[in-house]
Amino acid sequence: MTNFNEEKQIITALYQDLEKAAPDGTQTVLERYYAANHIWRGYHPFDEIRGAALVADRFWAPLKTALPHMQRRQDVFMAGRNEMDGFASVWGVSMGHLMGLFDAPWLGIAPTGKLVMLRYCEFNKVENGQITETAMYFDLPHLMMQAGLQPFPPQTGAHMVQPGPAPHDGLMFTPQPEPEGEKTLAAINNMISDLGQWDSGLSLEDELRQSWHEDMLWWGPAGIGATYTIPRYAKQHSGPFRAGFTDRSKTYHICRLAEGHYGGFFGWPNFTATPTGGFMGMPATSKPGEFRVIDIYRRDGDKLAENWIFIDLLHFWKQQGVDILARMAEVPHT
Structure with a gap:
């Protein structure tokens, strides 16, 4: 321990x-x-x-x-x-x-x-x-x-107040077995290696199956939303995201850690990419934008089962010339 x-x-x-x-x-x-x-x-x-x-x-x-x-x-x-x-x-x-x-x-x-x-x-x-x-x-x-506002076009995933982990064991106030944390960190690193290339030669679904359970839960940020199972995640987020960007940079993290069956990372930014159009209903630009992201994961066995994602979409789109916060501040709630 x-x-x-x-x-x-x-x-x-x-x-x-x-x-x-x-x-x-x-x-x-x-x-x-x-x-x-x-x-x-x-x-x-x-x-x-x-x-x-x-x-x-x-x-x-x-x-x-x-x-x-x-x-x-x-x-x-x-x-x-x-x-x-x-x-x-x-x-x-x-x-x-x-x-x-x-x-x-x-x-x-x-x-x-x-x-x-x-x-x-x-x-x-x-x-x-x-x-x-x-x-x-x-x-x-x-x-x-x-508050009744609509900062983005209709999202591909579900909008909800998102729940915590399915097993309800994410509050680790006491020490956890060290080998479990090592397994979780290894699973996260394997996922980063598998999915960070965007050119594995496999179908997107089969690429995801290397790292994820079939009934994975992806709790995405507002503007994208939550999605469930590998096929729906590929259809409702991962596929549109890959199709909507080019010139993705390498990934950089300031911190990456794990304890027990949970782990995560953040970057400042994690990576940059250039919109080619369509993602989140936004137009193409010629401007690379920063993605500041936190990901938290739950491992089940040797694969990842749940993922909570925080993306600073306001920062990204402001770099593209769209100030979402300024727009919403001018609109009264319904």
């Missing part, structure tokens, strides 16, 4: 203190846990922020003002050593929803006075008892859709 108890306790304490804090108290909380040189990487329009004071001022205080009585409802909580730096650093990962009452405007989006759930996934690097780096991606278009 590899013990990440100290790192998990620090992150859990941060979450507990953040949940209790009033909006104007978030800076004090973050300063207690964040190192002086802390780097925070977030979904557009937040991008990269340095230091607890700015993270509180730009993100947490406005969000907690907009969503009072906010709760963090976790579906996955894990920690592990980062393969991307030779397993030198330890990162913790939390995934789930931030739930609250949408009672005040946020980022120009009109409040509904109703319950909303903001999908999120957060990676935290812990060094010497402090958090030195954070990557927090959240599904802002999903929140827009809950």
Whole structure:
């Protein structure tokens, strides 16, 4: 058993203190846990922020003002050593929803006075008892859709508040057997090797079958949606995605880890690609765009069974000249 108890306790304490804090108290909380040189990487329009004071001022205080009585409802909580730096650093990962009452405007989006759930996934690097780096991606278009807005054309997958893992065993507050994490990381790396080439010579479905269970669940971001089984995933996301882009770069991750039957990664960006037209109903451009992505996986046996995906689509499309957030901020909710 590899013990990440100290790192998990620090992150859990941060979450507990953040949940209790009033909006104007978030800076004090973050300063207690964040190192002086802390780097925070977030979904557009937040991008990269340095230091607890700015993270509180730009993100947490406005969000907690907009969503009072906010709760963090976790579906996955894990920690592990980062393969991307030779397993030198330890990162913790939390995934789930931030739930609250949408009672005040946020980022120009009109409040509904109703319950909303903001999908999120957060990676935290812990060094010497402090958090030195954070990557927090959240599904802002999903929140827009809950507020009655339609930021994108009709998506190919299903729209829903997404559930956690089927076995309900993703909250790993205690140490997990190390061999299980090694198997999960190997399965993720095999998948990256299989699917990162786009030229295996196999049909897309057979290529997917090398890494995925036949009844795989792919919990995609709003604008794409969720899809189920290899044939439907190939039809509703993977096939259209490959057809809609060219000049895909190599993949780069800042962190990739696993614990137990779960693992994941993020990049800043993960890769770049150029739209050839059609994907998400958008036109072709000549502009390479960045894909900032978090993927969280559940392994079952020697293959992957579930995948939760966070893609900063607002950042990608803004690079293509389409400011989705500005458009939606001008539209009243229905």
